[in-house]
Amino acid sequence: MREIWALTRKDLLIEARSKVVATQVLPFAMVILILFGLALDADRSSLRSFTPGLFWVATLFAGILAIQRSVSVETQSSAFEALRLSGAPGWKLFAGKALAVALQLLAIEFVLALGVVVLYRSNFADPVLVVTAALAATIAIASAGSLYGVLAVGMGVRDTILPMLLLPVLTPVLVAATRAFDDGLGTTAVNGWSWCGLLGLFAVVYGAIGAVAYAVVIEDA
Amino acid sequence: MPGFALRAVKQRSRCKLIGCKRLRRLWAVLLSVVWPVSLSFDYVTDSTTELAVQVRGAVVLLGRFPALAGLDLQLDTGTVTLVQGPNGAGKTTLLRLLAGLAPLESGSAQVLGHDVTKAKRQVRASVGLLSPATMLYDQLTIAENLEFWASLSRHDDVDLMAALDRVSMADFADQQVATLSTGQRRRAAIAVVAIRRPRLWLLDEPHAGLDQAGRDIVDGLIAGAIEAGATVVVASHELDRVRPLATHIATVAGGIVHSFEANSPGGVHA
Numbered sequence: 001m002r003e004i005w006a007l008t009r010k011d012l013l014i015e016a017r018s019k020v021v022a023t024q025v026l027p028f029a030m031v032i033l034i035l036f037g038l039a040l041d042a043d044r045s046s047l048r049s050f051t052p053g054l055f056w057v058a059t060l061f062a063g064i065l066a067i068q069r070s071v072s073v074e075t076q077s078s079a080f081e082a083l084r085l086s087g088a089p090g091w092k093l094f095a096g097k098a099l100a101v102a103l104q105l106l107a108i109e110f111v112l113a114l115g116v117v118v119l120y121r122s123n124f125a126d127p128v129l130v131v132t133a134a135l136a137a138t139i140a141i142a143s144a145g146s147l148y149g150v151l152a153v154g155m156g157v158r159d160t161i162l163p164m165l166l167l168p169v170l171t172p173v174l175v176a177a178t179r180a181f182d183d184g185l186g187t188t189a190v191n192g193w194s195w196c197g198l199l200g201l202f203a204v205v206y207g208a209i210g211a212v213a214y215a216v217v218i219e220d221a
Numbered sequence: 222m223p224g225f226a227l228r229a230v231k232q233r234s235r236c237k238l239i240g241c242k243r244l245r246r247l248w249a250v251l252l253s254v255v256w257p258v259s260l261s262f263d264y265v266t267d268s269t270t271e272l273a274v275q276v277r278g279a280v281v282l283l284g285r286f287p288a289l290a291g292l293d294l295q296l297d298t299g300t301v302t303l304v305q306g307p308n309g310a311g312k313t314t315l316l317r318l319l320a321g322l323a324p325l326e327s328g329s330a331q332v333l334g335h336d337v338t339k340a341k342r343q344v345r346a347s348v349g350l351l352s353p354a355t356m357l358y359d360q361l362t363i364a365e366n367l368e369f370w371a372s373l374s375r376h377d378d379v380d381l382m383a384a385l386d387r388v389s390m391a392d393f394a395d396q397q398v399a400t401l402s403t404g405q406r407r408r409a410a411i412a413v414v415a416i417r418r419p420r421l422w423l424l425d426e427p428h429a430g431l432d433q434a435g436r437d438i439v440d441g442l443i444a445g446a447i448e449a450g451a452t453v454v455v456a457s458h459e460l461d462r463v464r465p466l467a468t469h470i471a472t473v474a475g476g477i478v479h480s481f482e483a484n485s486p487g488g489v490h491a
Binding site for chain 2: 005007010073
């Protein structure tokens, strides 16, 4: 496990020094929330009903930037080659990178959650469901993102192609997370826990595919 | 271009058209999960082999260009081999092949008893590659970089300060890499290679960007590696610097070894 933690710690340390996520990605996510509010020109009750979808769209967009940052940390110093040379198993490299992205995403989601409470006056009807769904969705996004981020590097056009590759894959996660939040925030009467179960399945499947395929895609990075 | 290299180029072009190579690799990994023996039988190897490197008819393509076009090379354990040749001869690609980083299109390559295609992880864990890119993270300090690479390659027991001291960088341990000069980064990169205690050192232009003291440090590390029983391959244009250290000289051109000669360390070319 020490290889996984070493990678995660390294990425978080680099973020703590560079503050790219804190000073660029996070404000970007907040701007999305504000812009949606202005664009929809809706009253507070309408905004509250849109909150789950807006929250996860903002998280996805911010997540793509966080994933691009996670990849660029390695490409800037030609470190993908060094990661391969380390002899560490591909699944551990994947887990380390994905865990770092997931922790940064959770921090973004926490601030976004404060944002929707302040801006949209949203309430957490079922906090346990909200937190569980957020955890499962975050693992799914971080897993798919870490894999596709490296895949895009291998294709040589990472900045432009990553959203095109990633967003279709994450659309089911967006839908399921929005439905789970509908119930968790009390905006729509749906069975949030069944959607949360589906999110858990996505997290497991994306995590497993990433762990198996990372060793292959990193060869071309 | 030799016939087999041409065949490899054509084969690769065909594969690229339908993207089958990546699919083949993905399939191989998926198979290895279901049936681990298919990839792991090669791991049982004779670690007491006398040959550190055995390359036969190696073809490596960069795009459609054969950077190695049927290269043959055998290196005994405990030797220092200078790989010389003009730019574009294939020196760097040869080092990358030996590090398990360059995909082999045809031929075979054994490094420290492991097949570079079938046992990449074992090969990579046993070699230390010093390449032109320092592979250091700018935002981390030198000590943090060393600590990270030591943890990742499972060499946590290494005395990092001693490793930095060997390259005269102990005083800069807490300095961020972004603030270092090119030569200092190079020294730090050498320390990263050294902490892995590789059995095969692959040094690509190791003296580049270093001052006189730094060059002496590199020479000392090569001598130390040989004393420790390792094998060293140095690709360099600084022939006067490396020849006195080399036990063998391989001249590479056009992706093949044109000549391979014994050399008397100390500067007398045999």
